[in-house]
Amino acid sequence: MGSLPFELFQPLDPDVFSKESHAVVDFIADYYRDIEQYPVRSQVEPGYLSKRLPESPPIFSEPIDTILGDIKKDIIPGLTHWQSPNFYAYFQANASTAGFLGEMLCTGFNVVGFNWIASPAATELESIVMDWMAKMMKLPSKFLFSGGQGGGGVLHGSTCEAVVCTLAAARDKILNKFGFDCITKLVVYASDQTHFTVQKASKIIGIPPCNFRSIPTSASSGYGLDADDVRQAMKVDIAQGFMPLYLCATVGTTAVGAVDPLLELGQVAREFGVWFHVDGAYAGSSAICPEFRSYFDGVELADSISMNPHKWFLTNMDCCCLWLRSPAELVDSLSTNPEILRNKATDEKEVVDYKDWQIALSRRFRAMKLWLVIRRYGVAGLMEHIRSDVGLAKHFEKLVRMDTRFEVVVPRRFSLVCFRLKPRFGATNDDDGLKTNRRLLDAVNSSGRAFMTHALIDGKFVIRFAIGTTLTEMCHVDATWKLIQDIATGLLL
Template sequence: MGSLPPLDAPLPLGPEAFLDESRPVIDFLNGYYRDIESYPVRPDAEPGWLRTLLPDVPPEHGDPVEAILEDVQQHIIPGLTHWQSPNFFAYFPANGSAAGLMGDMLTSGLNVVPFSWASSPAATELESVVVDWMCKLLGLPDRFLFSCGGRGVLHGSTCEGVVSTLAAARDRALRSLGHEGIVRLVVYASDQSHATFQKGTSIIGIPPANFRIIPTSASSGYGLTADSVYDAVEADIASGLVPLYLCATIGTTGVGAVDPVRGLGEVARRYCMWLHVDVAFAGSALICPEFRDCINGAELADSVSMNPHKWFLTNMDCCCLWVANPQVLTSALSTNPEYLNNIGKGGTEVIDYKDWQIALSRPFRAMKLWVVLHRYGAAGMRAHIRRHVEMAKWFERMVRADERFEVVTPRSFSLVTFRLRPQNELEDEISVDALNRKLLVAINTSGRAFMTHFVVDNKFVIRMAMGGAMTQMRHVRDAWKLVKEKAKEVGAFPREYAQVREMN
């Protein structure tokens, strides 16, 4: 048997240990952000590469903080995709901020687990305040406010919110259909909707065959139309199926399409479907009055979700979910073992957020969102959003002004989709796609920027998504120069384009 540790050994969370070990980490991160532009945005790493650098077993005796940070610098940093790089234009941003980091530090440092009101009253109370703040900032209908019967919760991701609301809609329907009715339930989304909804539908037990992907087209801006949903629902009803759940999206992942919430809401009401509005990325823009029209009709929705960790300066992970009828949600997700019941103050009248989510345990997410709002204020956040929108407008103008390229879908919020045009009338789409794939690979392997792609109307398009907390106009200009430079390298421009004026 090993020897017992001395009873007076240093505590893992003593005040001295905290100061001695947190200061080097702060210094390390400060250096990382200072030097972040020196790293390739995306690494040139091979699968399994890190395993060859690290030991097969953990150390028997602990290493000092300095040694750990040296390993991070030598082994981890070179293999990261640097999401906080000002040259990161891929996916949608997962941007952080000094305030977001401060909130995360407080969350991790306090390290409470607020699954019930009694387990940490202030955490539950702050969460209810913060989601109401966000509801008002986004201009959502009052029916989602605590004072008007609705309520909100902070999840880790949209995926969690989708599964939770799908479960609530399912249980509401099965109360009248009986358990066997699950094979008759149908979920509707567009071909632009996030794949999360397909995954969530399978998780809650609805057959994949009952998930309807409704096509969209350029004529509607790739938004889901009420008529197309109506036709799909009517066909399903004629086959003995039951419409359950409809997803509307504001700012789809691929091209930033905006679904007409009011029209879809009217269809959902007609057929007693649950309407969920997904504003994961673009919801941040709703704090600006000029974007509020996008959410018109949200009073017809049963739930709305948005991700502050995407474009709202709030470090991962944080998703706001609002529901108009919280009792339907909690009845699908609640568990009440005796050991979790509130005794004494509060009793059954308080919120237990364990009943609003899939897991029992949960972090104190409200702290970091509250700190971000506290630190920057509504005006500061609006300026943050508008800055990226202006960058996207500039990039779109540059693409449109260069006849070698085309904007595939009109700019949406801070997202621009573009590609190289066909070089002549005889060039087929397969060749054009191959050229644009080569262009994207060349951009990303340069290490000077990172972009991702989408396929719309069978066209391979490159996505330029602005939103990084450290991104400035000079980075967007450099990205445009890089695009043109790499287009030449991959042989995109024949001789007849040689005299095309280079755009600044």
């Protein structure tokens, strides 16, 4: 038997696995050691890689050393280094050793826990860790499995998936009651600061694009959504024969980190019987610190809450927490019961089958990762992590305020600072500072020494300085500020 040709090929031999995995661990450790040498934002030109790689796949096996050499030579120059301490763009995707270890275990076990029996530990650990997270964030007990009121949570890959699923649940509740033709009358509400993912998700589930209401915000409310504006919009819609469906509020908006008033918005949602979703993709992590928890007051009125540990909670991509007051509504919309997956535990309704809480059938063992992060660092370590980033942001904000050429445009709430060079007196052709600030941003990013992105707020071009990459320390913030100042000096000469 040993002589059959197909037994020679053993792609999961434990000794080879061990040897090659150790080599890749060393490779990645070196990558972190060297990371400051690389331009933060990749400086390659579009199409660079197809000039370097062969057009066709290799016929025969290549050794791991050759492949790692090519990654160093061809791939790393084309990466924008999200783990660089000088990465301040978008929102961070902060990695950690524990997040990496959890991902290794998830990938190593490679179980697919779509229902309970397909890997009971995958399902049960996920339910347990979702309760842990909810306790850390002091969410009301009705969102916990252990709360005994039918609530519970699930791990998705992204906020968009969480919004698609909750929108579908909200939609089907109404359509089941009033008939499918009503789909053209359903309306989704958010602010002009809400992440575009809500608008996209709304289109995906079949809400007419013209039925998405993007309600304007302003500086007077710190770019938070005004509950009266929402109430008014719903009234107008109802008068015109529309049916308000879903309201999304955000704690820590993408552009400027604004906070919508959950309590007032939740009350409006109750008044009109619409699904109330709270998106804390970025700032949700901060709720574990008492000093930030008040931003989440009113969350008890939510039907669903989402936040991304893969942003600011040391959990490598991907990991999005979604809690529901009534997961049964989600399951009503998303469940499937094919014969091929029938099993005793499911038939007896004793267990959670997470396939009915998400879009796909297949799913990764993400709970392993989040559980490892929480255990390895503890609540105290995770609070320290949040506070140190906010501390660095406060420090940066102070630096900006000390240089009279600059201004902080939007009040800082978490670890994101939105600033700009003040428009120069008399330079009316500068479009309120837009051109100068854009040139400043381009120059910083082109230097390779830092990467930041921008937003337009009330027509103002602001530079977003998002702190939270795991390796960022005060020395990096100081050096980047000096870089910004020096480039500004050159521009303003």
